[in-house]
Amino acid sequence: MIQWAGVAVFLLAIFIAIPGFVAASGRSDLYYTLTSVALLSIASAGVWLTFYIGRINIGQGAFALIGAYVSAILVTKAGISFWLSLPLAGLFAAGVAVLIGLPILRLRGVYFAMISLVLTQVVTLTALALPITNGAKGITSIPLPGGVSIFGLTLIPDFATLENPRLAFYYAASVLMVLTFAAMYRLVNSRLGHLCRSMQQNEELASSIGVNISYIRVIVFSISSFLGGIGGAMFGSIAQSVYPSSFQVADSVNFMLNCFLGGLGYVFGPMLGTLVLYFGWDLLFELGRFQLLAYSSLLIILMLFLPNGLLSLRLPGKKGADK
């Protein structure tokens, strides 16, 4: 009961209270910030899932970039609706993840982390080299998402005709985030989640009880990259442009930090981690040239004193999958 109440409060907050607050305060730039947090937390959720099979993934930026490009190319060159390009971008990223994951997921610990760290750079360089991605100039002037209607009933309005597309993006990103985390919660508490946990704790033992560990690893990595692709595609659409530098190695590192900060044992960890990290950076802006110093020091202190993440403080109504 408490959990459902928590979920209800959370949904009310993001869909009614926050838009109300922003409208009252007149700071509509907050929409952009909150939309970014929602989208980054979707990509971070993917990274969290690879942590759940015991792999340190510092390559989510690569898949976000792939997603952004696939969606941008589909919308600008093939002229299909953004809302169709969104799942296609995710699927394409997942497909790439399968091809890359098959060889590299055998690696463990720091070896996998190092290879994944290179991925972002590889995708950036590929985007610079390929004709279809338009090199360093990137893809610009991407049209805003069009409308979706069935039998004359408008499900999603055409963003270009809206008075406030920022609010529309905020809602779209929030819906995607809620769907992502609902699915993650379900996944972690279903058999796949149990198998992931068994692999995280001991891969040899997991394979001895008949778990096809290489198959599960690839499945999980492709789900993770699907989420990265979705997050990236949505970002491209908001910025209306994609460049090879849209997602960099630093972004990949941030996706990972979001998970650490929120807590690797908690499904909702990446959401909280992204929020705190994103706002934390902005709040420290006042410190000027000491911003990075203060930011990194705070991160180190947090990780020292809360090694299991912020959620280990046990927020009521936000119970994790792990104890």
Place this chain on the structure above:
Amino acid sequence: MSHLLEVRHVTKKFGGLTANSNISFNVNENEILSVIGPNGAGKSTLFKMISSFLPTTTGEVLYKGERISNLKPHVVARKGVVRTFQETTIFKSMTVRESIIVAQHLRARASLAGYFWGTKTAHEDVASFGQYADDLIEFLGMTEIANEQASNLPQGNLRALGIAIGLATDPKVLLLDEPFAGMNHDETMKMVNLVRKVRDDRGVTVLLVEHDMPAVMNISDRIVVLNFGEMIAEGTPAEIQNNEKVIEAYLGSADDEIGI
């Protein structure tokens, strides 16, 4: 009696080192067979090859006439040949019951997507996993520690948990890796009884690797002895006890230890 498991001319070389040389023996249905030998005799290597955790260099292992060597461990487990590990290899942050539930992977009928969407088959599976886990916990006398986290358990219980995880897969052949290592006499006797019970009540054929001689003599129907990677004897405990080569191998190894 039919041969359930056949080890045929199995050889393993690591570079220039021969860990196992041309080993052949059979395991009959419903027997307890032990592989013994001094340290470094190649027991563990052989054990890993039977469960496909290591490939053989030459030779093969057959289960019901089907080759099970040089496959992947999960494929061998799926056929019904399941190994256990020594006590450090467990699911540390799961409880005993959770470990046994997860280990019933092979009994699952619904697909992974089925569990995600919560189909009827998945719900039935989940209920049956719980039931089976409770039965197994009672069978192994682990009721009191069912909800203990594995990392908090003492060594003796961890060994039993390892066997429980293996049994949860509903195996036909259970391979036990040094089930008596580091145990005192009482603990060893408890474990001997447990392994016997597994064979008698659940019809599981047991192959174990061990160097605790008294326990092996007590529990085994037949014994295979390895020394320096070669098989030097095979027979009933009584035969092995009076085998000159075996006595020599064990005394020899004792000398070596003093020599160091």
